[in-house]
Amino acid sequence: MKNGISLKELAARLKLAPSTVSRALNDSYEISEATKKKVISMAEKLNYQPNPFARSLRENKSKSIAVIIPERINNFFAQVIDGIESITSEHGYHLLVYSTHEDVEKEKKIVSLLQNGRADAIVMSVSSQTNDISHLKNLYERGLPILFFDRVCAEIPTTKFITNDYESAFEGTKHLLQQGCKRIAFLMLSMELSITRERHRGYLDALKNAGIEPESRLSICCSHQDAENIQLITELLNSKSRPDGILASVEKLALSTYHAVKKTDLSIPDDLKVISFSNMSIPNLLNPSLTTITQPAEAIGQECAKILIKKLTKPRQPDLPNEVISLPSKLTIRESTLVR
Amino acid sequence: MKNGISLKELAARLKLAPSTVSRALNDSYEISEATKKKVISMAEKLNYQPNPFARSLRENKSKSIAVIIPERINNFFAQVIDGIESITSEHGYHLLVYSTHEDVEKEKKIVSLLQNGRADAIVMSVSSQTNDISHLKNLYERGLPILFFDRVCAEIPTTKFITNDYESAFEGTKHLLQQGCKRIAFLMLSMELSITRERHRGYLDALKNAGIEPESRLSICCSHQDAENIQLITELLNSKSRPDGILASVEKLALSTYHAVKKTDLSIPDDLKVISFSNMSIPNLLNPSLTTITQPAEAIGQECAKILIKKLTKPRQPDLPNEVISLPSKLTIRESTLVR
DNA sequence: AAAATATTCGAAAACGATTTCGTATTTAAA
DNA sequence: TTTAAATACGAAATCGTTTTCGAATATTTT
Incomplete structure (x- = not known):
């Protein structure tokens, strides 16, 4: 070469x-x-x-931004990265993209690779296993700009972009109630995740608001094994006090629900109504079409990038402000929550 | 910092x-x-x-690999990148990921950014608009290792990883014929693309093999606007000599077909059978479930990475051999091609 | 016309690593 | 005991930029 x-x-x-x-x-x-x-x-x-390396060495900037996501095979994260790239590429920045595969140990390894200046900043969504955040704190204290989106880390005082998780879950649950659901289950990945905590709060408050006492049995923590989740949900649906509504806090759990329903003699939406946070491209091609709460993923990516570009390109910028910026999701009602 | x-x-x-x-x-x-x-x-x-840049400057290697794909919101490419990362990360390589958004001009810009050694190699799948390949040839002649997958570029003498496009399309078409289809349409993105040419050949040969003279009217070139494609397909389905079978050479066209069918009073698979190249995660949740030809995406990524790592880490390696390596796809029959 | 100020450019240091070359000390061979 | 070879380390060059400092020439001011 x-x-x-x-x-x-x-x-x-x-x-x-x-x-x-x-x-x-x-x-x-x-x-x-x-x-x-x-x-x-x-x-x-x-x-x-x-030569970019001579320049980087001299100027002490890499002109690249690290993006760390929990999984690649997920439209939401893909859309966010598209959003980031649309802004950063205009300013000559390159994107180093890493997937943790929802594994904290991998996350730690990746983060440790970023201690040496290879990236000028980090945009990330933490893995669902992440409870010990010392590796992130470490990075933050070195002065590397970090920015969180979706699955944020409250303990790090920096800017975070999320959607209105609480309100969306609240509205989603309310919608299920309005459609006649009496026993609504909440499906989640991990209680460590900021999004599940917020969405869960919204779910609980919506129930209480309707005078319904939440059953802890109906807040269900799933795993990353689809097969296990399908099994778990199938058992739930076959239990005598089965739910008649489900709020899935992440897309994959809604899909597992669809799979589970197929293994029972129930049907959506007649026996079970389903709503899910989801950024899939074809919610209306599912059978029945899926009522979704969709995040403005690309906009989230763009906002992340804009604030970062400002920080990186303008001289004497202050640290990224410790604030949470919320971009509203959109509820789209489809057949899976229909009354007929 | x-x-x-x-x-x-x-x-x-x-x-x-x-x-x-x-x-x-x-x-x-x-x-x-x-x-x-x-x-x-x-x-x-x-x-x-x-300091990675001091090292890069001195050793003249970047320890990073550029991956260029036509779009991010696509499971196939996400899986390939997962495959690449699984190998390269073990060897300390970082991934610079770029999306061309199916735009040759963007592809050229990205490629020109890679002329200065920022990446030690490139793994790419060309955009569907790419017919002029001077930018790629340029890069190749500078001695930068390039490796193609899926949408390859025949004119560049380097290693290419594909699936058995011809055979898969042949088998897919044969399957449609066996299920009773008489008039099978072929949906494609661009005739410039290696995959559409190969898959189209397979389609044509399967027809001829069955004694059917292909109608050129049934080889349909679509665009990147989903709305346009849905319109186009809807018109096709409403025409008097409508097809009774469709082979979609890429996933998005199968989805557009599903959308189009909804706008007619036809039904899949009774009036129209559909089969598609696709790596979506939930073909069985569509209504009806979609018969797919699925590429071994992650394996393709891994094989790309392995050959690249060998080239980059072992001393005095020859240039990447000019050969096409094919990993077989898998045909999974589902309801969309069912006879009932 | 002399002094002060712009204008335009060059020499050399610096960024932080690796590597070539050189050298002092040990150890082994003669 | 002398010589040869092995061992262990240091000085300095190098990669390709940017930037500080300095200086020569040209232009303006007094």
């Missing part, structure tokens, strides 16, 4: 000093327009490409 | 020369075991993290 021409060689061709060429290319006021033109045209002619 | 301690500072603490410390950490034979121990323990104590 032959790298192209270097600044020094370019300077030699021009019979100029490297410093002059560097300044000319960076449009410094110290260089006359005449030489600037000469330098630029020669640079283009020889297809000069500055 | 305070970067950690440098090698020089570490050396000072140890009252050793930087060169010695460097060698000790790299386990050089020139350094005694005693000093190695001292150096390593001190490095751990002070949490020394080598």
Whole structure:
């Protein structure tokens, strides 16, 4: 792999000093327009490409941003990254993307790889196993800008982008109640997750608000094994005091519910109504079509990127403010919560 | 952002020369075991993290691999990247991920950003608009290892990983014929794409093999606008000589077909049988469940990564061989092609 | 015309690692 | 005991930029 021409060689061709060429290319006021033109045209002619590592070393910036997500096979995260990229690419930033596969140990490894300046900032959504956050605190204290979205980490005083989890879950539960549900179950991944806590609160409050005493048996913590979850939900649906409504706090649990229902002689929405947080592209092609609470994923990504770009490109910016910014989700009612 | 301690500072603490410390950490034979121990323990104590850019500059490697895909919101590509990451992360490589959004101009921009050594290699699947490949040829000629998967570029003499597109399409079409289809349509994105050409060949040959003369009207080139495609397919289904079977060469066109069917009074599979290349996670939750040809996406990613790691880590490796490696897809028959 | 100020550029240091070359001390061979 | 070879480390160059400092020439001011 032959790298192209270097600044020094370019300077030699021009019979100029490297410093002059560097300044000319960076449009410094110290260089006359005449030489600037000469330098630029020669640079283009020889297809000069500055070495990013020399520049990074000198300037102590990497021009890249690390994005850490719990899983790739998930439209929500894909959309967020699209949103991030749409902003950052305009400013010459590159995206290093890592998946933790919902594994804290992997998350720690990834984070430790980012201690050395390889990325100028981190945008992340924590894994569902993450309760010990020392690795994140460590990174934060080194001064590396971190920004959370969706699954945030309250203990780190930085900016977080979420959706209105509480209200959305509240509204979703209310919708189920309005459709006649009496016993609503809440499906979640891990109680450690910020989103499940918030969504669970919304669920509980909606029940209480309707004068219904929540049954703890109906708040169900699932795993990452789809097969296990399907089994668990199937048993739930076959139990004598089965729920007649389900709020899935993440998409995959709604899908497991659909699979589980197939193994019973129940049907959606007649025997069981289902609503789910989901960013899948085809909720209306499911049978029945799925009522969803959809996050503005791409916008979340864009907002993350905007605040980050500001922090990284403008001089003397303060630390990312310790605040939680909420972008509202959208409830779309479909057949899975229909009364007929 | 305070970067950690440098090698020089570490050396000072140890009252050793930087060169010695460097060698000790790299386990050089020139350094005694005693000093190695001292150096390593001190490095751990002070949490020394080598600066990746100094190293990259000196060694002329980036330790990162660029992955270019046409879209993120697509399980197939997500799975491939998971596969790549599973191998490369073990070897200390980082993944720079770019999406072209099916836009050649974006693809060219991304590729031009990769001319300066920021990545040690490229793994990519070309955009559906890509017919002029000068930007890729350029990169190849600079000696940067490029590796294609799925949507390959025949003109670049390097290794390509695909699935058995021809055979899969042949078998898929044969299956439709066996289920009684008489007029089978082929849905594709762009004739420029290697996968559509191969899959189309398989489709045509299967028809001819069954003594059916292919109608060019039934080979339909779609766009990237889902709404347009749904409209197009709806019109097709409403035409007097409508097809009774559809082979979708990519997943999104099968989904558009499902949407289109909803707008007619036809039903799948009774009036129209559908089969599609697809890596979606829930083909069996569609209504009706979708018969799919599924690529071994993660394995493709892993194989790409393995050959690349070999090329990048072993000394004096030859160029990536100019060969096409095929990993077989799997046909899974579901309701959408059922006879009842 | 002399002095002060712009204007334009070059030399060299710096970023933080690796590596070539050189050298002092030990150890082994003659 | 002398010589040769092995061992263990240091000094300095190097990768390709940017930037500080310095200086020469040109321009303006007094």
